[in-house]
Amino acid sequence: MPSRPYVLLSCATSADGYLDDATPQRLILSGPADLDRVDELRAGCDAILVGARTVRADNPRLLIRDPRRSARRAARGLPAHPARVTLTATGDLDPRARFFAPGALRLVYCATPALTAARARLGDSAVLIDAGDPLSVDFMLSDLAERGVARALVEGGARVLGEFLAAGLADELNLAVAPFFIADPAAPRLDLPGPGPGGPMTLAETRRVGEVALLRYLLGPGGPDHRFLRWAVELSRLCPPSDSAFSVGAVVVGEEGEVLATGFSREQEDHDHAEEVALRKLAQGKLGPDPRLRHATIYSSLVPCGARASRPVTCVGHIVAAGIPRVVFAWREPRLFTDGEGAEQLRAAGVAVTELPDLAERARAVNAHLVP
Numbered sequence: 001m002p003s004r005p006y007v008l009l010s011c012a013t014s015a016d017g018y019l020d021d022a023t024p025q026r027l028i029l030s031g032p033a034d035l036d037r038v039d040e041l042r043a044g045c046d047a048i049l050v051g052a053r054t055v056r057a058d059n060p061r062l063l064i065r066d067p068r069r070s071a072r073r074a075a076r077g078l079p080a081h082p083a084r085v086t087l088t089a090t091g092d093l094d095p096r097a098r099f100f101a102p103g104a105l106r107l108v109y110c111a112t113p114a115l116t117a118a119r120a121r122l123g124d125s126a127v128l129i130d131a132g133d134p135l136s137v138d139f140m141l142s143d144l145a146e147r148g149v150a151r152a153l154v155e156g157g158a159r160v161l162g163e164f165l166a167a168g169l170a171d172e173l174n175l176a177v178a179p180f181f182i183a184d185p186a187a188p189r190l191d192l193p194g195p196g197p198g199g200p201m202t203l204a205e206t207r208r209v210g211e212v213a214l215l216r217y218l219l220g221p222g223g224p225d226h227r228f229l230r231w232a233v234e235l236s237r238l239c240p241p242s243d244s245a246f247s248v249g250a251v252v253v254g255e256e257g258e259v260l261a262t263g264f265s266r267e268q269e270d271h272d273h274a275e276e277v278a279l280r281k282l283a284q285g286k287l288g289p290d291p292r293l294r295h296a297t298i299y300s301s302l303v304p305c306g307a308r309a310s311r312p313v314t315c316v317g318h319i320v321a322a323g324i325p326r327v328v329f330a331w332r333e334p335r336l337f338t339d340g341e342g343a344e345q346l347r348a349a350g351v352a353v354t355e356l357p358d359l360a361e362r363a364r365a366v367n368a369h370l371v372p
């Protein structure tokens, strides 16, 4: 298990960058389509984290709304809802808040000096964890990883989002920009205690979601290659489980850095490979491969297969036929199901291949039931 979870920050802002207005009522900046998008994000995470002031101010439920998504999680052996997580220095939390309602595991990371009072106040409504004095966000993340949280969704508020960004602890930021202004300096904005992540974020996607504009940025160590590959590894977590095939994620990125398609194993059909699904999404029928693929890079958590029992065309075959000039992968295929020498075959076909072995362990961990 990696030492900390993949951390996805998610928030909605007004067009002038505010996270809320200055009134005590909760302001919903997203529309129904965007709330549904966030529901899907929640369904793909092991934990949802908000700061204690958001618990106090907004009283969020932090549950998955669509029962089909909860059912999908249950079918994969996961709890119906992700764990709810908060952090507090004061311990000033009301056990009647919706955060403490049954339905999901509740974890409260509390600074040592407030622990005794918080324990008296919260009783057994949550698991209370001593997070040090001062509270250490690094400790919180490694403790979450030890509890099996591989993917954490941080939904606010201003201070918590700012802390994660400033400390370089975020892997992804999903910013939904609403089509109105707040124009009130008393309202909260992202509250960065430091200069923020070094260097620019990698803009991976811009999308209209109902009335909001979604900006999806990748952050974290390394340049764009490293970041896109980490995203591919994250996609592999969404694979329907299998005892006879690997779980793999793939991202196809165009010449300008725009994401053209994503895929994961068994996403559409039982024997699907991740690269195959992503390329199928871009197929143009009789017109042949999407011309943008001639300048694209495909990122795959596992080296594309060069031999395959389930279908006649290997992923190497699909990539070469599509004219993709570059492949980046994390994990070399262990000789478990086939002897495919995918990287060598790609190079022999003139495809540039980059291996980022420092991400191999993350990609393997998703397949720990096959390769312990």
Ligand SMILES: NC(=O)c1ccc[n+]([C@@H]2O[C@H](COP(=O)([O-])OP(=O)(O)OC[C@H]3O[C@@H](n4cnc5c(N)ncnc54)[C@H](OP(=O)(O)O)[C@@H]3O)[C@@H](O)[C@H]2O)c1
Residues within 6 Å of the ligand: 010, 011, 012, 013, 018, 019, 020, 026, 027, 029, 050, 051, 052, 053, 054, 055, 057, 058, 087, 088, 089, 090, 091, 092, 111, 134, 135, 136, 137, 155, 156, 157, 158, 159, 160, 161, 163, 188, 191
């Ligand atoms: N637009 C959006 O997407 C969105 C999403 C969520 C929230 N919001 C808004 O954001 C606002 C709340 O943001 P906020 O900045 O006031 O609060 P916040 O980030 O939700 O929570 C801050 C609190 O978390 C605890 N905390 C955070 N970092 C800590 C650390 N390193 N050590 C110890 N404790 C720590 C402290 O709790 P204690 O005070 O208990 O010590 C601190 O006061 C609300 O207006 C809410 O509506 C907007």
